[in-house]
Amino acid sequence: MEMLSKVGSYAFLAEPFHCDFSHRLFLGHLGNHMLNAADFHSNDRGYGMSYLNPLHRTWVLSRLAIEMNEMPQAYERFTIDTWVDSVMRFFTSRNFRVSVGGTVCGYGKSIWAMIDTDSRQPVDILAVRDGLIKQYIETETACPIDKSSRVKMGEAARQIGSIATNYSDVDINGHVNSVKYIEHVLDLWPLDWYRRHRVKRFEIAYVAESHCGDILNFYREEIAENEYGIKITKSNGNTLEEIEVVRCKVDFEEY
The missing domain is CATH 3.10.129.10 (Hotdog Thioesterase)
Known part of the structure; x- marks a missing residue:
């Protein structure tokens, strides 16, 4: 299989009916586009859903953090870059960068697990295609936001x-x-x-x-x-x- 770039870049449109009353993209739709970018990136590189599903495997999102300075506005075209920056046996971390017209307006960090679709139990990511995903780890590209924290809920909730x-x-x-x-x-x-x-x-x-x-x-x-x-x-x-x-x-x- 031909090696592709470690960072994938995907173009999207802030469709007006995916924007709120302020004409800014709903955060949920931005999150959805990030997940689409992750899907495109992993499929193109041979360890995505189209390869996994016939094997009764799938990716599931474990954690997601999105931090934005500005949201894309209605009809604006924006780009999501995505890359994997680490992988372990049961979890992998993936980053996102959101840009409008070449200007970065936010970032995302995510953690993913791979599960068996029949048992719903975690499976070894590194066993898929002899650990192909390791060839796509990118550590030089910056994602300068904090990782997800452990949210503590007290008695006041x-x-x-x-x-x-x-x-x-x-x-x-x-x-x-x-x-x-x-x-x-x-x-x-x-x-x-x-x-x-x-x-x-x-x-x-x-x-x-x-x-x-x-x-x-x-x-x-x-x-x-x-x-x-x-x-x-x-x-x-x-x-x-x-x-x-x-x-x-x-x-x-x-x-």
Whole structure:
């Protein structure tokens, strides 16, 4: 197989119906484009979903941090560069750089695992194609944002809402889509809040899977001024038990 560049570069358009009232791209759609770039990059290099799925393997997102100075605006064309900067047996880390017109406007950091689609258990990434992914590790390209932190939730966290999961929440892997959680979390603040604030940094860690029919329960705690911790649990009609599925931290910045 021909070796490609370690950094992949992919062009996207901020479609107007993917933008909010301020004409800026929704963060959830930016996250979705980052995941698309990751998919394109891994497929092109021979260790992506199109190779893995027939082997009953798939990539799943474990952690994602996005930090933006400015969001692409409606009709703007933007570029996402992506590269893998480390790989271990069960996890790999991948970075993103977002640019508009050659100007960098933000970055992302992510952690991925590979799982068996039948058992849902982790599998050895380095066993795929004799560790082909190691040939694409790129450590020279900078991604100057902090890694995801471990969000600590205290006694002050209170439940502020619950929603039912439905058809549109579920993705190709059969569980609630990674980006849907981002959208549901950002919906915890009213529209007027976003008239005065923008998301400076968003961190999300995926703890367990949830599926169609589960109830998602949202707990929020103010950690510092304009900084919030979010815990999402799942429950269903068969039990009162709540199981944590996602933990987030959102840092806002006033306009």
